[in-house]
Amino acid sequence: MRRITFRASAAPEAQKALQVLTAEYGQHDLASADVVVALGGDGFMLQTLHEIERLDTPVYGMNCGTIGFLMNAYDSEGLLRRLDVAEEEVINPLAMRATTRSGLVEEGLAINEVSLLRAGPQAAKLKITIDGRTRLDELVCDGALVCTPAGSTAYNYSAYGPILPVGSDVLALTAIAPFRPRRWRGALLPKSAVVRFDVMEPDKRPVMADADSRSVRDVITVEIRSEPSIRHRILFDPGHGLDERLLREQFL
Structure with a gap:
């Protein structure tokens, strides 16, 4: 992986890292690059993955932000060696299809979640259907x-949803501050499941849908499914992949 495209967020720390790294390793066009190195935080990593989602180029993130769950530690030295030994995780995004009250259909992809x-x-009222079968009327x-x-x-974790191992072929369906059913906290679904939400009383209780920060207002139905045709290839330093990070997060 010698041909690198560096991309950086607008944060001063990321811009400074961009100058240092391009001076050391050069800058290649995305079309000819072996790897994309994203400099920033998790939000910028998601942005980068979305921008190249139709390509098969792996992305190696270096944390110049806050949390950096999807990132590796920043270090301007030894990058080529780190890329050579990096471990790859492949994830598929979720596809959202949302219909608004006006009849407009909006589509989007989400690497993290569709909410x-x-x-x-007033609280929302939602009917939940899984693979064409109603599972929760209200x-x-x-x-x-x-x-x-x-x-x-x-x-999902902030809403008390479960942490899922990266290799598991499941999705988590999690309620946010549920009132009725009071003790219902969600469900684990097979990755192949098609989830449909119908908004009840949309005039009185309007609902918006969000796919990785792409928002659609006044929705009446939202359908969500995994999109296996799109593969996001994320690179991590050995021993610091998503499985290790997910496990460690549960003991903090």
């Missing part, structure tokens, strides 16, 4: 989400 959130003062809540294993430590 539905109440957009007014969930009264602030919202709900479906996440990938890679995204299970993000919003």
Whole structure:
């Protein structure tokens, strides 16, 4: 992996790292690059993955942000060696298809999660259907989400959802501040599942949908499924891959 495309967030730390690394290793066009090195935080990593989602180029992140769950530690030295021995994780995004009250259909891809959130003062009412079969007639809540294993430590974890091993062929469906059923905390679904949310009383209880920060307002139905045709290849230093990070997160 000698031909590198460096990409950096607007953060001063990331921009400084960009100058140092391009001076040391050069800068190649994305079309000819063996690897993309993303400099920033997790948000910038997601942005980079979305921007190259139709390519098969692996991405190696270096943390110049805050948490850096998807990133490796920043070090300007020894990058070529680190790339040569890096371990690869492959993840598939979620595909969202949302229909609004006006009949507009919006589509989006999410590496972490697709979430539905109440957009007014009253709780949302959602009907949940899995693979064409109604599983919950009415969930009264602030919202709900479906996440990938890679995204299970993000919003899902904050909503008390389960952490999923990266290699598991499952998705997590998690309620956000559920009121009825009071003790319902979500479900684990096979990766092949097609999840549909129907918004009940959309005029009185408006709901928005969000796929990795791409928002659609006033939705009435949202369908979510895994998208196996898109593969995100993420590189990690040996012993610091997603499986290790997911395991470590559960003991903090």
